[in-house]
Amino acid sequence: MSKNLRINNKQFVDETRKLSFIFNGKKLYGYKGDTLASALLSNDIHLVGRSFKYHRPRGIMTSGSEEPNAILQIGNDDALTDPNVRATEIELYDGLICNSQNCWPSVKFDIGGINNFLSPLLPAGFYYKTFMWPASFWEKYEYFIRKSAGLGKSPTKQDPDMYDHRYMHCDILIVGGGVSGLIAAKIASDDNKKVLLLEDKELLGGSLIYDDNDTSKIDNQKSSEWLKKLIENIKNDKNIIIKTRTSVAAYHNYNFLLARQNLTDHLSVNDRNNKIRQRLYKIRAKKVIISTGAIERPQVFHNNDRPGIMLASAVKKYIDYYGVRCGLENVIFTNNDSAYETALSLHKSGTKLNAIIDIRANSSSEIVNKVKSLGIQIYWNHTVVNTKGYKRINKITIMKLNDNGNDVVGKKIELNCDCLAISGGWTPMVHLFTQSGGKLKFDNKDNIFVPDKTNLNQLSIGSAKGDFELDDVLKNSIKDTKKFLQIENSNFDKIDVKCSKEKEKKNIWLLPSDKPLSKTKPFLDYQNDSTAKDIKLALREGFKSIEHVKRYTTTGMGTDQGKLANMHALGIVADTTNTNMGDLGTTTFRPPYTPLTFGTIVGRNVGQFFDIFRKTPMHDWHVDNNANFENVGQWKRAWYYPKDGESMHDAVQRESKAARESSGILDASTLGKIDIQGTDANEFLNRVYTNAWSKLQIGKCRYGLMLNEDGMVYDDGVTTKIGENHYLMTTTTGGAANVMSKLEDYLQTEWPELDVFLTSVTDHYATASVCGPNAKKIINKIFKDLDLSDESFPHMSFKEVKLGNINCRIMRISFTGELSYEINVEASYGKYIWEKCIEAGKEFNITPYGTETMHLLRAEKGFIIVGQDTDGTMTPVDLQMDWIISKKKYDFIGKRSLYRSDTIREDRKQLVGLLTDDPNEILEEGAQIVKDENRKPVNMLGHVTSSYFSPTLKKSIALAVLKEGKKLKGQKLLVPMIDKTIKVTVSDTVFLDKENERING
Template sequence: GYQAAIDWLAAGTGSATVVDARAAPTSSLVTRAESAGVVVIQGAVVVDVVGGASVKAAVVCDFDAQADARLGPVRKLAADVIASSGGYSPVVHLSAHLGHRPVWREDVCGFVPNPDHERLLFAGAVTGEFALGESLEQGAIAAHQALSRLGFDAPKSLAISGSESIGFALQALFQVPHPLPTAKAPPQFVDYQLDVSAAAIEIATREGFESVEHVKRYTALGFGTDQGKLSNVNGVAIAAKALGQSIKETGTTMFRPNYTPVSFGVMAGRDVGEFFEPKRYTAMQPWHEAEGAAFEDVGQWKRPWYFPRGDETLQAAVRRECLAVRQRVGILDASTLGKIDIQGPDAREFLNRIYTNAWLKLAPGKCRYGLMCSEDGMVMDDGVTACLAPNHFLMTTTTGGAARVLQWLELWHQTEWPELKVFFNSVTDHWATITLSGPESRSLLAPLTDIDLSPTDFAFMDWRAGLVCGLPARVFRISFTGELTYEINVNANDGLALWQALMAAGAEVDLTPYGTETMHVLRAEKGFVIVGQDTDGSVTPEDLGMGWAVAKRKKFSFVGQRGMMRADCLRGQRKQFVGLSPLNPSCVLPEGSQIVFARPQSLPADMVGHVTSSYDSPVLGRSFALALVKGGLDRHGEIVEVSVGPDRWEKAELRSPIFYDPEGARQHV
């Protein structure tokens, strides 16, 4: 403070007065300040400031440090600037970043690094030695110790000439006393950035926040851009006094990187290029690219859309791929499906609560389809989960829903059912998944594996472990096409090798790779739902005609059960999942097209539903669609009008969404 006053006068800015709480400070700086024309008032404190938009005066009174009390009358000093000297606070942040907790040093009224640390050496102002000569001497000693630890010889001390010591005898003054209790006195601000007052700190301690870390968060002390550099020591001292303990016992908060604030400009508007949305690839990507596959984005994944041969169009390629799967055998890269490994003694109970259907009796070696609903009873994801062992399950999710479902599981476990002993791990990237689907899939796979594929030993919705083409694999007999299907999971690093081996083995039967577009056509022919395409967050299992997937008598409720009982979910005329057969079999209805029961005479008109999926089927020999229509489950056989453009309408018949093999015989063969 004295040096600042000397510099102030030297700059020609007017008069300067130093108000020093000490009764008789001894320092060469005091003499120099007085010689320079600084007015020095000793044994006094500033108790108030006069002014509005600007400072007009400082209110000063005498101070008894021993009694910690004001003395005598106050007096006003004309002023337009008031600067507060708060002593020195050693910069201990770097050692704190390493987990090294600072200790209180009474003689410097500050926190310093613990000098007994085994691996760190400290020198200079950080230790509380602020004179240049003392700092240089400490630096020499620390250098000697560091060199000695490294095995080098070094002089123990050096003759170093430093600056004259300022010789200040510090006197702690963390809060100017007031005749009234702190809570009733005018605000005494400790943190100038966030207006944290001494009264707020005392209230925090009265509320039971005895840890200085808790006091910080109760009051926001040190939360500003200075991160407590100006206020922490005073705040800790006030908290210690309120708690009736020493500052050493109270301690200080720890510090996190960075020491220097990072400018928002460093982070705002940064150009990360293609990493803004990372691209994910399966192990079979090199093969897909070499074969000229066209790709589409599914979540963050690049998935083969279709595999054109020669100059084939999308429609021609999809037609060929669909017929291959229905008549012979096709191969699909299904690695992108979300996979979550679930283990623990309560894994089965957790699944029973998170899925709508029953899971307590699923035996090892078996798989089960599951619907997952949000709290309001609306379908949010689906997939097949396999029981690998009594307390071990593998859950599959939609490709785009993998991360969301994992977060959903963790949310319910951590916030609602923490007593359940169950653990979740995403293993999507760990496994490459290859699907063989079609009536000839068994005859193709049988000679390549040591697993008995006979339908009596390996039935639909079973899984088995064994070798496929010499590689350890899990094989699941589940189907998204309605055909005899085997999903083969191998280590991701083996995925490409297995794909190539299967393609070589399937050359004689024209094993045909197919992409996501063909997959969509095949599943739609079977009436299989894609969550997010055939649902929109407002669809219940009952709306999908999947009431069979809801266990209504579980001992413990499941997520969404209460939501399903709301009046809105039980009302009639909800939009329900149906099939659409256009009366013009060559018309592929645009997805998203609005539906009415009768062509309106004028617009706008009330819509009763919309098309969710629509394709041309080479197997059916016609176009078909899936839709959500009000009361659709009770309206099979009725004719509706579908808007396909301005003043253009197509008629379609409402029907079951299952267009192909309604008995499911082909997937059970």
């Protein structure tokens, strides 16, 4: 530290704990308690980044979350690095590594800086205007635009950190642990309310905690001393839960708030092992008190963006809290009294203050008089018209304002400075209030938007509500909190507050200059490099709505979301268009208030916890037998079982051949199963399925098709009559939950008179489906006493038998076209019965097959899969399944829709079979079907829905939906692919065993 920038201040910074960190490759030192920003400033580093568009050198400007410039890349690990971290918010830790962003080769010498000289060519809307034409060049432009876009670098590897979510409930949530929030917390707690107090910094107390100003006193004590006692009191209060380093990101309806707590970001990397990095609180509060404070506004003048130009309140905090001088030659530029507190802090710390420039004509408040008495030069009714110093400010030029404040007069005065502290007044932090749906109103006196109407049980207090002076803050916070909580008396009722009162106010959104506006750079949004000129240009070009101006100029769109820029942008628009700011309104405040990491948002829901996955009772067997799995809904289903390095195609060919020639076994446990009981169960089935159920006998099964009320196929499956008034319905795997919901809906809302009870039993039963010519022999080996003759146990029937103590429900039903038995047992016996089948089938080469083979086998038979061959636009007639629509039933769900003018159109898409002229050519599912590929635009007639190579038929087969498909049987059509065109012939949907002989073995 060449310059003496640290002053003795042991209160908040621990000088016994020296920490080293690396900034742009250089090793530097700071202390425990520093932020990265205060540590950099103590090393005389202001220049930390380059601006987004013009690559102008930029320095630390603030001391909080509103920081537009000092956003750095933290860490250099591919997995752990964080872009766009505000140096003003991150607490210094030992070994911190950080780098400047948006500059190359270095922040001190940045090639992109040339943009600054090209800036007259880069006005608002430059990209929109320039890259419009020729349109075909866009691909070439895009590469360069993308390269220059963005600030930091994203991590390239998976985030190894742990994140957490937690729900919290409270009577009163207080957002912001400054003096007003603390008072509200105490009042609420004294009334026996459960209070949750959130503070985004590491310490409670807000800005008053480091206030060393003699002019403000509470109960005759120094205000910071009084506050410290209150904090001690609150820390020991059992009704108050305090979460520090916790920032509210979003305030939603019904007092639902999201807050992010930083748990390890302030620790050295080695101390973070096995700790949760950040936690997201999902808070539901009965009442919310917003005490988020205010942030200081800059002033808008030519070259107001140089490193060394800072908010006056930040300069004060760096001295009073961190013990860091931001410069040795300070000048203050203000339009209000609050900057005079900075003057006193500078004076008290023995830091040179060359002058104060004040745009007001004079002020005679207590605090200003005190500064006057110190002999500090004050230039009343003056403004800064220019600043000098490329990488650090070194001079300013000031001039006198005319009487209207719209021009400058007289001689230029030059002043030396290496730090210019600016203050343009204060803006209440109403972000959360407006996020929650609250409406703002404009306060003409202070030129601020303050909370007005809300539908929620909430209150804004302190400077978040627009009270800026200590006596107003305290007395109104007490009064408003009591009223909000309906409390008569509090321990603060007799509070005695003394503070300086501001007497003169003056605000000029865009300060005049001796140069024409076009020759100046008065920045509004530092991060996005938008200037007052850009706003005026946007207005000239016809953008009137503030939302349009924002988007055209990008004002307020950076990582800081315009926390500093927005009010000036509004002010300049209002002035230029002669509108009242209140009528203009504000742009929308959207969550999050400060950026969240993706890790915080997803919490524990990563890797295997990303989604629930469901496994059948036989799952381990499939794993042991080398199955590959496919996701069906949340289920993991065995897809195919490759042997000795087989490809999927080879495995599926082998599995399906075995199933057709001897025997195969499928885990069908995932099919949805609904137990239906009640005296009206039969009537219910009649109403929900298209076919008739009245005559189904006990012990018989029937295939059913379920429609939506619009007539489109919704689900299908086999339902078995287990007993009088007792049925077991099966549904598709993916549709199970929806079918259950739909049936419950009809029962509860449309047909409450029906005596029917539904129970989902999908998870309660496991199903092994044994098929093939040898299936009967295998089942016979297991169930020796069971009569499997076609007379006793025909196709589409059911038997309940015992295997030892295990109840087995066996259905003789078939989705493959082969003789097939489905054995249902209680889930816990699933693996046992499966292994029993495998053992019994060994001599018949029983072959486990997965979903892919199942799909092939059913496609050979032309059986549809709802959701693959249908897509919510197919009626049973479209599927050529007219046979399943009962003609006799008066009504069923979807019946009326089957003869709407649209559903009876003959040119609807209909399900057909497709055979490729080359039997070895396998169509791609999803491929389009056309008649004439040369006539442009090509008329697409339909698409392939299922396609396989059938080893039994030794040719490729496909199902497709085709416009007027029923009429096109035998027609030759084309399936154009990217590299060739495949010739196909429309066929029947049943490719194998049209006579249905195989189901009898």
